[in-house]
Amino acid sequence: MVKIPVKVAVNGYGTIGKRIATSILRNDDFKLVGVAKYTPDYRALIAARQGIKIYVPREKVEAFKAIGIEPEGYIDYLLEEAELIYDASPAGQGVKNKKLYDKLKKPVVFQGGEDPSIVEVSYSTLCNYSSVQGKRYVRVVSCNTTGLLRIICSLGVENVKRVFATIIRRASDPGEDLKGPINSIKLDLEQIPSHHALDAKTVVRDLNIETVAVAVPSTLMHVHVLEVFLKDKCIDVATLEKSSQGRVVAIHSKLADTTGKLIEIARDLGRFRNDLYENIVFTNTFTCRNNVLTLIQAVHQEAIVIPENIDVAYGIMNLETDVYRVISKVNSLFSIGIIKQIFSGEGSI
Amino acid sequence: MVKIPVKVAVNGYGTIGKRIATSILRNDDFKLVGVAKYTPDYRALIAARQGIKIYVPREKVEAFKAIGIEPEGYIDYLLEEAELIYDASPAGQGVKNKKLYDKLKKPVVFQGGEDPSIVEVSYSTLCNYSSVQGKRYVRVVSCNTTGLLRIICSLGVENVKRVFATIIRRASDPGEDLKGPINSIKLDLEQIPSHHALDAKTVVRDLNIETVAVAVPSTLMHVHVLEVFLKDKCIDVATLEKSSQGRVVAIHSKLADTTGKLIEIARDLGRFRNDLYENIVFTNTFTCRNNVLTLIQAVHQEAIVIPENIDVAYGIMNLETDVYRVISKVNSLFSIGIIKQIFSGEGSI
Numbered sequence: 001m002v003k004i005p006v007k008v009a010v011n012g013y014g015t016i017g018k019r020i021a022t023s024i025l026r027n028d029d030f031k032l033v034g035v036a037k038y039t040p041d042y043r044a045l046i047a048a049r050q051g052i053k054i055y056v057p058r059e060k061v062e063a064f065k066a067i068g069i070e071p072e073g074y075i076d077y078l079l080e081e082a083e084l085i086y087d088a089s090p091a092g093q094g095v096k097n098k099k100l101y102d103k104l105k106k107p108v109v110f111q112g113g114e115d116p117s118i119v120e121v122s123y124s125t126l127c128n129y130s131s132v133q134g135k136r137y138v139r140v141v142s143c144n145t146t147g148l149l150r151i152i153c154s155l156g157v158e159n160v161k162r163v164f165a166t167i168i169r170r171a172s173d174p175g176e177d178l179k180g181p182i183n184s185i186k187l188d189l190e191q192i193p194s195h196h197a198l199d200a201k202t203v204v205r206d207l208n209i210e211t212v213a214v215a216v217p218s219t220l221m222h223v224h225v226l227e228v229f230l231k232d233k234c235i236d237v238a239t240l241e242k243s244s245q246g247r248v249v250a251i252h253s254k255l256a257d258t259t260g261k262l263i264e265i266a267r268d269l270g271r272f273r274n275d276l277y278e279n280i281v282f283t284n285t286f287t288c289r290n291n292v293l294t295l296i297q298a299v300h301q302e303a304i305v306i307p308e309n310i311d312v313a314y315g316i317m318n319l320e321t322d323v324y325r326v327i328s329k330v331n332s333l334f335s336i337g338i339i340k341q342i343f344s345g346e347g348s349i
Numbered sequence: 350m351v352k353i354p355v356k357v358a359v360n361g362y363g364t365i366g367k368r369i370a371t372s373i374l375r376n377d378d379f380k381l382v383g384v385a386k387y388t389p390d391y392r393a394l395i396a397a398r399q400g401i402k403i404y405v406p407r408e409k410v411e412a413f414k415a416i417g418i419e420p421e422g423y424i425d426y427l428l429e430e431a432e433l434i435y436d437a438s439p440a441g442q443g444v445k446n447k448k449l450y451d452k453l454k455k456p457v458v459f460q461g462g463e464d465p466s467i468v469e470v471s472y473s474t475l476c477n478y479s480s481v482q483g484k485r486y487v488r489v490v491s492c493n494t495t496g497l498l499r500i501i502c503s504l505g506v507e508n509v510k511r512v513f514a515t516i517i518r519r520a521s522d523p524g525e526d527l528k529g530p531i532n533s534i535k536l537d538l539e540q541i542p543s544h545h546a547l548d549a550k551t552v553v554r555d556l557n558i559e560t561v562a563v564a565v566p567s568t569l570m571h572v573h574v575l576e577v578f579l580k581d582k583c584i585d586v587a588t589l590e591k592s593s594q595g596r597v598v599a600i601h602s603k604l605a606d607t608t609g610k611l612i613e614i615a616r617d618l619g620r621f622r623n624d625l626y627e628n629i630v631f632t633n634t635f636t637c638r639n640n641v642l643t644l645i646q647a648v649h650q651e652a653i654v655i656p657e658n659i660d661v662a663y664g665i666m667n668l669e670t671d672v673y674r675v676i677s678k679v680n681s682l683f684s685i686g687i688i689k690q691i692f693s694g695e696g697s698i
Contacts (some may be wrong), residue, residue, distance in 0.1 A: 175613030262522030267622040
């Protein structure tokens with residue numbers, strides 16, 4: 001049995017890394033040793049002033065001091081100190097970091113941008129929580145794949161005959177404002193299916209899924225148009241919400257019909273960083289006829305993988321075997337449930 | 350002497366109204382009776398679930414019930430109950446509401462979208478706090494004008510010979526995503542100067558100011574390019590920050606050179622609704638030579654007028670005569686000062 005709190009290091013402090021760090025700080029089962037930061041920027045400055053210990057590469061110490069940050073130490077010290085490592089480095093950097101991790105013999109949670117071949121398990125809570133226990137290298141699939149798999153595994157893999165999804169993805173994150181497209185719609189695939197289908201199959205091996213993706217000039221959420229051919233009978237949206245354990249929530253588009261308005265809801269709720277941890281399904285797009293389910297959902301690219309990143313730690317560290325207890329604990333950490341509470345009174349719309 | 354807490358009604362619950370309501374809820378000197386809401390939308394639903402009492406027009410009761418809101422009463426009940434009214438209705442609606450207010454004989458704070466002729470005083474804290482005491486109709490000038498006047502009145506009106514400002518304004522607010530321009534730069538004026546210069550003069554009558562405005566496809570903050578001809582000698586940016594009582598803060602553009610990144614700072618700080626209440630001056634754009642001061646600043650359109658809206662209540666209700674004590678109290682309500690604390694360690698950048 002692992003001693004609680006589990007000591008955690010976060011390697012990389014961008015969009016995902018900073019959110020994992022915040023979540024670890026709020027969770028008594030874990031203790032944040034510190035974060036590895038490679039660029040002396042405003043994120044580093046805010047983290048340092050919030051009391052987060054910053055570890056940096058040897059050659060960057062002076063650059064951090066120049067913006068007023070006294071680094072706690074070098075990155076290898078941080079990794080040695082931790083019992084669990086999150087690799088939240090830019091896509092493709094994780095495989096390079098792995099050489100370091102190999103020496104350390106510690107469990108590492110990678111992100112969806114890494115190649116699945118570098119890990120033992122690609123992961124999404126509602127699909128394969130139990131498969132990560134005792135594993136050393138696990139990868140939480142990307143935001144779009146997490147959004148898709150939450151639906152698929154809530155429906156039950158055994159009940160899904162085929163999935164076809166069109167992903168209309170945001171161009172970049174709000175603070176990452178140098179990427180395009182800025183006024184054009186870009187094909188986000190080299191072939192059909194796009195990599196999202198292949199990614200989903202790293203978690204659910206024999207899934208019959210096809211995905212097509214385009215990128216649009218927005219920083220606020222992805223939108224998925226989903227068609228699911230069911231083997232058995234149709235379900236309703238309330239059942240989907242329920243079997244997702246609250247990770248999927250329905251809102252009628254009369255109340256919010258743009259991703260901008262959904263983010264505004266997160267702002268009005270006082271969510272930290274206006275994060276939406278839930279898949280938002282537009283209630284009135286949910287239709288199921290002749291065993292074909294169609295829906296449109298929005299997925300907040302910055303936030304959606306964060307609950308799964310915390311769930312996985314309970315599995316990988318052998319802290320809890322029951323997935324429902326993990327989800328319930330993590331949901332309450334993120335106030336998942338509040339949106340359902342607020343919008344369940346939609347009544348007769 | 351008015352009894353504390355002062356009972357407040359907020360008439361209109363959009364971008365500004367909801368922020369005023371939140372601020373009133375957090376301030377023990379005031380008590381929110383409720384808000385007047387005209388459209389049954391997600392804002393209303395969230396407010397209702399947060400325990401805010403919703404008052405609606407007689408003919409809208411059923412529409413609110415249909416989305417699961419039980420209105421507290423009609424809007425005229427709300428206005429009768431309050432001792433101070435904020436009119437946060439859409440621009441131009443305030444003058445129509447005024448007929449109601451005339452009968453009520455209560456102080457009303459209007460917003461910058463209203464014509465200055467309907468009020469006794471147009472207001473900006475650092476310029477004319479003392480002029481609102483005991484007044485009945487006061488108007489807090491718009492976001493852009495507030496941003497300009499904070500600089501001008503911090504410099505001291507008597508020291509300003511002439512101001513020339515280019516306003517690059519955001520197209521609309523994040524949740525108000527149906528306005529343009531979406532991929533074009535739009536002249537935002539009928540003549541030179543744009544209305545912002547005229548608006549500034551409603552507060553500082555004989556100000557020599559010219560403004561030019563264009564609208565760009567963004568929802569994240571306005572940017573002002575300011576040229577101020579000083580009568581006396583140059584000052585440095587630290588002096589400007591200090592004389593603004595913390596309402597103006599400098600950040601080096603090496604740490605954040607886009608409005609997207611500034612909003613990201615507000616998100617990382619955990620600011621409610623990611624609001625930036627401070628003018629953000631880019632440190633390295635601040636130059637003063639031969640009595641000509643130049644700077645670039647960013648102004649968060651949704652949030653910048655909120656401190657001034659709370660300040661003014663202390664003046665209009667005769668709760669406090671000393672402007673510095675009011676600012677200090679309101680600053681601490683909004684954690685104004687935290688950004689200065691974080692970025693003051695910029696060191697040798």
